Amino acid sequence: MTTIDAIFALYADRGSASYFGEAVTQAEHALQTAHLAETDKAPPPLIVAALLHDIGHLLHTAGEDVAKRGVDTRHERIGARWLTPHFGRHISEPVRLHVAAKRYLCAIDPDYFARLSPASVKSLELQGGVMRFSDTRQFERQDHWREAVRLRRWDEEAKVPGLIVPPIEHYQPQLEACLQPDAENASENATRRS
Ligand code: FE
Numbered sequence: 001m002t003t004i005d006a007i008f009a010l011y012a013d014r015g016s017a018s019y020f021g022e023a024v025t026q027a028e029h030a031l032q033t034a035h036l037a038e039t040d041k042a043p044p045p046l047i048v049a050a051l052l053h054d055i056g057h058l059l060h061t062a063g064e065d066v067a068k069r070g071v072d073t074r075h076e077r078i079g080a081r082w083l084t085p086h087f088g089r090h091i092s093e094p095v096r097l098h099v100a101a102k103r104y105l106c107a108i109d110p111d112y113f114a115r116l117s118p119a120s121v122k123s124l125e126l127q128g129g130v131m132r133f134s135d136t137r138q139f140e141r142q143d144h145w146r147e148a149v150r151l152r153r154w155d156e157e158a159k160v161p162g163l164i165v166p167p168i169e170h171y172q173p174q175l176e177a178c179l180q181p182d183a184e185n186a187s188e189n190a191t192r193r194s
Contacts, residue, residue, distance in 0.1 A: 021119030
C-alpha cells in the first residue's frame with residue numbers, strides 16, 4: 001500500500017470518530033483545516049500539514065474519550081513521528097508544534113484565548129496550560145514555529161458542523177508533491193518493523 005493510500009484508508013476507517021467534544025468528526029475537522037489553509041493561500045507543504053495535523057489522534061489506540069478521562073495522548077508527537085519519514089520535517093514540525101502553538105498563542109494573544117471552544121480550554125489544561133512568557137522566546141527559536149502558529153489558527157476555526165468542503169481526494173496532488181523521494185521505502189520498513 002502506498003503512503004497516500006494508507007492515509008486515505010486511515011481517514012476512511014477512523015475519520016468518523018468524534019473530534020473530542022466538538023460537533024464535527026476527525027475527518028471533517030481535518031478537511032476544514034486544510035480548506036482554510038488553501039483559502040489562505042498557504043504553500044502545499046503547509047496545506048498537507050493542516051490536513052494531517054491530527055493524524056496522531058487516528059493512530060493512537062487510547063480510545064475516543066481520552067480527554068474526558070484526563071489523559072493527554074501527546075498526539076502531536078505520535079503524528080509527527082509517523083509523518084517525518086514520509087513527508088520530511090517541514091511538514092512534521094508544524095504538526096509536532098501545533099499544541100505548543102496553542103499554549104503560545106494563549107500567552108501572547110488574549111483574543112485567541114477568548115475564542116477557544118470549551119473542549120479546547122479543557123485540553124489546554126491537560127497540555128500544560130498557557131505558556132509562560134519566558135518560554136515563548138524559546139518557542140520562537142524553533143524551526144517552523146511560524147507555520148505551526150498559522151496552522152493553529154486554522155485548527156481553531158475548523159469546527160463548523162455541516163460545512164461543505166472539498167473531500168480528501170482533492171489534496172492528492174499536494175500530498176504527492178510533498179512526499180519524500182524514498183517515502184515508499186520508509187512505509188515498507190515501518191510495516192515490516194511493526
Ligand atoms: Fe486540530
